[in-house]
Amino acid sequence: MKAIEGLLKIDKELSVSVYLQVTNGIIAYIRQGTIKPGAVLPSSRMLAKALNIHRKTVVAAYDELNAQSWVDVYPRKGIFVAKNLPEVSPRSIAGIVPRNGIATKTFYQFSDKITTTHVFVRDAARNLVFNDGFPDTRIAPVELLVREYRRFGGYHFTPKYLMYGPEQGSESLRAELARFLYETRGVEASPQDILVTKGVQMAIYLVAQVLLSKGDTVIAADPGYPGANEVFEQAGAQMALVPADEYGIDLNAVETICKKKKVKLLYVIPHHHRPTTVTLSSERRMQLLELAMKYKFAIIEDDYDYDFHYSSSPILPLASADYYGSVIYVGSFCKTIAPGIRIGFAVAPQNLIIQLTRLRRTVDRQGEQLLEEAMANLLKNGDIGRHLKKANKIYHERRDVFCQLLTSRLGEHVSFKIPDGGFAVWMKYLHGINAAEVARKAAKMQLTVSNGSDYFYNSDNQSFVRLGFASLNMKELEQAVDILKKAVAEVR
């Protein structure tokens, strides 16, 4: 055994007190097997001298070791490493004290169940970005949110929001949501029909975990939203994909599948299907509800984009005419405020909401109460409504300007349909222009744009891109389209 005096190293600059450095250093050597059970420790006087620290510091360290049962103290004999500790063979570890690094790999095996991770185009710092269709955080009503947070610092604040709260979400937020959903889209839910979630993502996750078993069939559109498909597949489901045309998801294809096998769930984005931006027509909405009843499948209606429709009023959700409880209506405020503010909801019949709430409890217990109360206040005082009005006007203008720019500057190389709402345009490059090549050229000119992968489930078609325009202002849109034009010219 090496002398402990030579092993321990003390760093008086650390915020860890010196006596704890001595304590933990000795514990580390005991645990590594360098200092064996039964070994005698140097006297406090000797160790203090060797480490150039006060003797009282060593005495405190030895007391701590004794309190934690690492050593046995025999008066007049000395201090010994506790004999009952297990023998450990010394491990080859670099001589840093304490050396307690996390291993780089687990000792045990586990299956890498989760292998795919869909990643949206991210905003790179200072670059122009056509993202996947996100709002402009520069017009996000953050000052309103901060105002609500401040309220909690004042006399209104009560500890009630700091203890464990309701798993289903703040009661005042659910009450406000019930009102908001009724007034904006005719969904007549009571607060107990609503579960507050962390964005649409968590709503889809919870529904998938509760509804799906291994081998269940889930219908979704292709091209579609991989972020949802991934969740269904993780829950063990088999995806059955159908096309989507200009009126939305193809219901003949849906019925063909239903005739062949039992379908458990259908996933649909009624407003501005991702990535193609089409709106599910009134007619298909009615037909889809009929199909759900005929073949007894559940529908996740992901209406994340309802609040941003420019051409007419948005079409009332399936959930507003769901007399038989087929529809699970999910949405969020991630587009209304900002993607980083994670508040969403699921509306469904109570027997399902109860199960979703129980699962949510085991997942993360509950949401952020301060944020939920802040959102409730913003809905109640009309701030959200006013912000939506203002934001819709801005995004509507940006859509018009962007589509004009695309037509006038890139018209001969691309085709697209003006979207009825939302934050993005679905565009096809013509003449065999490859999206990945355009993306590479554009990146060199400081424009981030999709490389066209990740839209189709089973295809490497790279002639389409989804161009999020909403987070760019007029000037930026013009710059971005100009760069895109140059990039396309270089590729041709």
Place this chain on the structure above:
Amino acid sequence: MKAIEGLLKIDKELSVSVYLQVTNGIIAYIRQGTIKPGAVLPSSRMLAKALNIHRKTVVAAYDELNAQSWVDVYPRKGIFVAKNLPEVSPRSIAGIVPRNGIATKTFYQFSDKITTTHVFVRDAARNLVFNDGFPDTRIAPVELLVREYRRFGGYHFTPKYLMYGPEQGSESLRAELARFLYETRGVEASPQDILVTKGVQMAIYLVAQVLLSKGDTVIAADPGYPGANEVFEQAGAQMALVPADEYGIDLNAVETICKKKKVKLLYVIPHHHRPTTVTLSSERRMQLLELAMKYKFAIIEDDYDYDFHYSSSPILPLASADYYGSVIYVGSFCKTIAPGIRIGFAVAPQNLIIQLTRLRRTVDRQGEQLLEEAMANLLKNGDIGRHLKKANKIYHERRDVFCQLLTSRLGEHVSFKIPDGGFAVWMKYLHGINAAEVARKAAKMQLTVSNGSDYFYNSDNQSFVRLGFASLNMKELEQAVDILKKAVAEVR
């Protein structure tokens, strides 16, 4: 078909504009099958008169119906419900317009996979409560948190925290956590070894979902923490339960199980095992690591209570001596700040952290960025350290006073050991006193106390209770013990 004029009802008090009430009312009747495809709608003049609204309002409603493709407009002939809509048999629905209530039950079937929900004793308004062991939200450093939120309202605020952020958690928070964990408990993790979660609950959930498959064996102590057992069982695991004595979990029982079958995971609470409050001894910590290596199982070390230890310094975690990557170290700030502020972490080898992060992404995409940045600042500027020092002093005093009160006023009817730390005392009623009966009597005197159920996995032993003392001040502790004394006297 009934006349539409007689069906529609307009409420000018609603914040929904009148033209949308007309639009949505007609849509609701079409969807219900009350108004059939091909039916003619009344002229705008007639409908306006019948509803006592302006004719322009009806024209706007009809335009909206046309834009949403619910009607076909034939100039000089009239407006007809679109013929391509599917025929729907009228449904028997109360005559409210629009009547779009959520069904009370789903139309489809799903298995009630999640059946149990462990519920802690909740704080009832204005009552005295012995909860399960929670901090006092009245001393929670909320003003510090609000100060950090305010920072985001000032010039420092950048939209960067409002866009999608890193799924693994804020980079600055992970850097601060790495420092904090090293300085306070010798866990030498780098930021990439850390996943930020919503409290310990989410950390346990993610680990269970990634590691466990159906039929896997998980070891935990009984009595133990049902909130964890539930998660393991939901993931398909079989629980193998072992006793815990005054030194913590019984490792001989653990090894006996390991010899009989493959064990995948062991769950242990090293500081202040719930419910019994014992600390896992130094000796057993070393032995447990040896066992994990010998039998190749993973360990979840749930050190939720590390920061609150009164009798000595807390014992360094298993994770600080885990040279082979057996340990997944989980903890949170829910006890440091408040249960309602959901920030926790998991520390583990990188190959596991990568999988946990991917799963977390599908569950709820990411954490609350504003909260994560605020926590990072509080760790960085030392506020958390200072608060912990102050809070430890308060809770240490409350523990001492509470234990003295129990001994002096209830000593002949109960037995307990003074806990080394934490927020609760594990107490046994003597002489066959039944906890549920005491709880009923106490409730009548405005004291909430556990009824003794829910501690043991497979037993209805109701002679033990866990008494959370930390959220009561000295005066409240005295009142609460007095009521408990009276309740016990009534039961005897």
